[in-house]
Amino acid sequence: MAPTTNSAATATAHSFTKILNQYKSSSKARSSNDVEESVKKLRRLILVDGIPSSVDPTLRPRIWKILLRVHNVSADLFLAYVGRGPCEVREKIRNDTFRTLATDRGFKERVREDMLVRLLDAFVWRNHDRQDSDHLGFTYVQGMNVLAAPFLYTMPSELEAFFCFAKFIEESCPLYVQPTLEGVHRGLKLLDRCLKIVDPELYGHLRAKNLAAEIYAFPSVLTLCACTPPLDQVLQLWDFLLAFGVHLNVLCVIAQLLLMRDKLMQSSSPMRLLRSFPPLDALPVIGIAVTLVRDLPMDLYDELVRHPYAVEDH
Template identity: 85%
Template sequence: MSSPQAIAHSFNKILHAPRNTTKARSSTDVEDCLKKLRRLILVDGIPSAADPTLRPRIWKILLRVHDAPSNTFLEYVGRGPCEVREKIRNDTFRTLATDRGFKERVREDMLVRLLDAFVWRSQDRQDCQQLGFTYVQGMNVLAAPFLYTMPSELEAFFCFSKFIEECCPLYVQPTLEGVHRGLKLLDRCLKIVDPELYAYLRSKNLSAEIYAFPSVLTLCACTPPLNQVLQLWDFLLAFGVHLNILCVIAQLLLMRDEVMSSSGPMRLLRTFPPLEALPVIGIAVTLVRDLPPELYDELVKHPYEVRKT
């Protein structure tokens, strides 16, 4: 097994490769780089302890955030409180409230500032976006990993904005349409991969809407510890946030015996056990093979595809 230093060297080799040539990077070069990064993330994970600069650099590449103009961010911040500031403040103070490391690195005013700026940005971009955005429940938790990971509020803002607008826009609509679609898909997927567990939960009147809402809404960022959440997000940013649905199922399967032997499983499901990213990712990857292609296609598209009415 390679050491964290050796793995970090492999990542850096990929990240630095384009700088060794005078030619501009072609789209083929970029895709080749992304393919190599994704493979390393899946096989070895990002060794952030060996090189703390890796995760923020890789997240920016995966999100295709190439520019972070400071004047744009400062202009939004300079506008002051947005129209939903009170709603933002009702949530920000309790964001990852039990995580001391997060609280030491990310102050509440940083979260408020980023979310205010995002609302201002969305108002300016209404004409060029298919979907509109404002602040909605859960957005504070989705912003938290970016502020924790990125070296600056500026980079966190642009990564968060790109993530929301392109990776999971339906998750942050006022109706939380993508979240509810994800929960229905979770039930359908669980029925296929573990019909016995699905039937037992249904016999207790437990659907994903009841026990999995926080995990789907926040892409598992609500389940500590944060270092495991970040490792899971490495995987989701590399391969798609739709896989979070299978990651929630993976957590269910890891506690399956306890759930099946409990007469009141909701007591267990109210608070999931501490997140363990590697086993969750391992199970999620294997579950992909068990799903019919049509269902998997629905899963892939549910965070962003607007249904035609």
């Protein structure tokens, strides 16, 4: 993914628009091969050029909906959930929503707290109705407010944000939002194992200071890096994660460690540096994460791919 000039960004926007139009027509014709081919082209373009949102702000929401396979949104259904009022864990939701991306003025201007509360209430009601053996159960858990924030910021309506968020949680990372946060803890263990392979020296330095990923990387894994500003860089990173899989967030966190490697290695107390990561810079983080994939043994990478969603027998 390379930085783009204005003319390059405009050309990229045209390329995205062309693929989106192809996708629209192939979706209507119901050819699954054509649809899949369009999605592949979108992924490739996201990796090579990034989504030029500054040129065309409508691109990101349209592309996210395609990547998440959100085709139908029902206003009646969403309004029915909202109409049920506060869910049983409303107090827990309100304890978190007011501080969601609190330092980001642009976010605060676009996304009011009541929008977050409404979306999270509706999500709890939706899953209150779906308690059956085919689905993992969901309620509100810590971190969900931050995972909902990019959808409310990006999508043109609360309605679309709700259905994208619900699909994302239920299919992409259901284990991240179980009451035990099982997927998050698995991700943190995998982060340690991957770091030990890709940079044994840095891993050894951190472990010598009793620093496991559980201690320093919990917020970054829990929120898929949405806890590290600025938001425009978070959205670029999420373009990549939605295109290629949320499991890659673990490698994106390692990429951030590698970008601050020299300072970490020189520090006698690296936790001071890790308490708050440097501002996110999506392009180098994505570039490093992609190269790290090649360094991992296949069985470990397979475990990484499965950890956000695959329920395993204990």
